[in-house]
Amino acid sequence: MILVSTLLLLIAIPLITWLHSRLRLDFRLSPQDALPPPPYPRISVIVPARNEERNIRDCVEHILAQTYPNLELLVVEDRSTDATPQILAELQTKISAAWPGPGATDPAPGASSALEASSRPALRNFRVIQGGELPPGWAGKPYALHQGVQHATGAWFCFVDADTRLHPSAITAAFAMAIRQNADLLTLFTRQRMESFWEWVIQPLVFTALSVGFSPPRVNDPHTPDAIANGQFILIRRSVYEAVGGHAAIRHSIVEDKDLAERVKRAGYRLLLVDGEAVAETRMYTSLAEIWEGWTKNMYLGLKDSPWLLGLGIFGAFLGLAAGILLPLWLAGGFLWAWQHPQGWNFLVPLEALIAWLYLLFWRVRVALHLGIPLWSTLFTPLGALLFSAMMFTSAWNVLSGRGVRWKGRTYLSGA
Numbered sequence: 001m002i003l004v005s006t007l008l009l010l011i012a013i014p015l016i017t018w019l020h021s022r023l024r025l026d027f028r029l030s031p032q033d034a035l036p037p038p039p040y041p042r043i044s045v046i047v048p049a050r051n052e053e054r055n056i057r058d059c060v061e062h063i064l065a066q067t068y069p070n071l072e073l074l075v076v077e078d079r080s081t082d083a084t085p086q087i088l089a090e091l092q093t094k095i096s097a098a099w100p101g102p103g104a105t106d107p108a109p110g111a112s113s114a115l116e117a118s119s120r121p122a123l124r125n126f127r128v129i130q131g132g133e134l135p136p137g138w139a140g141k142p143y144a145l146h147q148g149v150q151h152a153t154g155a156w157f158c159f160v161d162a163d164t165r166l167h168p169s170a171i172t173a174a175f176a177m178a179i180r181q182n183a184d185l186l187t188l189f190t191r192q193r194m195e196s197f198w199e200w201v202i203q204p205l206v207f208t209a210l211s212v213g214f215s216p217p218r219v220n221d222p223h224t225p226d227a228i229a230n231g232q233f234i235l236i237r238r239s240v241y242e243a244v245g246g247h248a249a250i251r252h253s254i255v256e257d258k259d260l261a262e263r264v265k266r267a268g269y270r271l272l273l274v275d276g277e278a279v280a281e282t283r284m285y286t287s288l289a290e291i292w293e294g295w296t297k298n299m300y301l302g303l304k305d306s307p308w309l310l311g312l313g314i315f316g317a318f319l320g321l322a323a324g325i326l327l328p329l330w331l332a333g334g335f336l337w338a339w340q341h342p343q344g345w346n347f348l349v350p351l352e353a354l355i356a357w358l359y360l361l362f363w364r365v366r367v368a369l370h371l372g373i374p375l376w377s378t379l380f381t382p383l384g385a386l387l388f389s390a391m392m393f394t395s396a397w398n399v400l401s402g403r404g405v406r407w408k409g410r411t412y413l414s415g416a
Contacts, residue, residue, distance in 0.1 A: 023211035044154030072125035188276030231257030320389030
């Protein structure tokens with residue numbers, strides 16, 4: 001028993017260290033980042049909006065407040081069935097009242113303080129695009145972004161999800177970084193806002209797993225094939241977007257951000273993954289049901305085209321089981337063993353289990369402090385690990401069985 005316990009400890013300590021040392025971001029945006037010298041090419045910000053009544057107003061108003069001097073905002077209203085169209089219409093009316101016409105140079109009298117503080121170019125160049133019916137062979141988000149691009153006039157495109165909130169200098173800082181680093185596609189890790197128990201318990205573990213599968217230093221290394229982008233914020237040169245075929249080339253994809261990044265990097269262009277927590281914030285999901293649906297879909301689609309990632313994902317699922325079942329059993333069983341067999345060195349079994357448990361908590365507390373979530377939530381790491389494993393096994397089974405996934409009323413099969 002002591003030998004097994006010691007072996008487990010010798011495996012657990014370096015493994016826990018390795019899992020928590022993958023998320024190293026060498027590039028960070030700051031709200032104080034200054035623009036390079038002019039000229040400033042137009043950036044077309046494109047927001048796909050399907051049933052986003054909870055998010056769309058804040059998203060649009062934060063984009064309108066951007067400081068970048070040459071901006072247009074296109075929101076693609078993707079045939080929503082909730083209040084999204086009405087909210088967008090209200091915003092258009094509000095902006096029209098504040099900025100009465102294309103020839104106007106000043107806001108109309110009585111404009112709201114929020115609009116008075118907004119970027120004038122974005123106000124003058126804000127349009128809502130009414131999305132068409134989804135054609136065969138297309139997934140929803142790629143088609144929405146594709147439609148937005150057809151109306152865009154910018155030399156750069158900036159794709160922003162509706163659940164993302166941008167600091168007023170976010171696009172300025174991102175463009176400045178792209179120019180400094182000669183990046184063709186720049187994408188951000190945004191600050192993740194979490195406000196409920198299930199978010200605190202599950203989301204941080206998923207982010208740790210993502211950093212293992214897609215290590216930022218490898219993503220940013222042009223000599224490795226590793227590629228990923230975060231669809232919450234992608235800034236890409238128009239010429240590069242068109243050269244790799246745009247969203248038309250990945251029309252079937254639900255993980256269009258990852259697939260676009262792969263096409264860009266494989267074509268020899270510069271992909272840059274940047275820490276954008278100081279300039280952008282996202283709340284992805286608000287309930288256990290949303291977390292389950294969202295991540296089983298994302299995990300499945302991220303794994304289905306890569307045997308290596310599929311294997312890594314299954315390995316991660318077993319690690320989750322180990323953290324969720326083996327570690328608590330090791331700790332409880334160790335104390336029971338020592339109590340029943342108090343002689344000799346048997347006390348080492350619960351001691352070693354306690355060391356492993358405290359070491360894991362040490363790292364999870366560091367993650368919680370970084371994310372700004374309650375420290376007590378780390379005590380539920382075994383529960384979160386079990387749910388992570390369940391999502392990963394579900395996704396892997398959907399791949400291997402060909403069952404596919406359902407997302408927003410559509411089914412996507414492993415061969416799609």
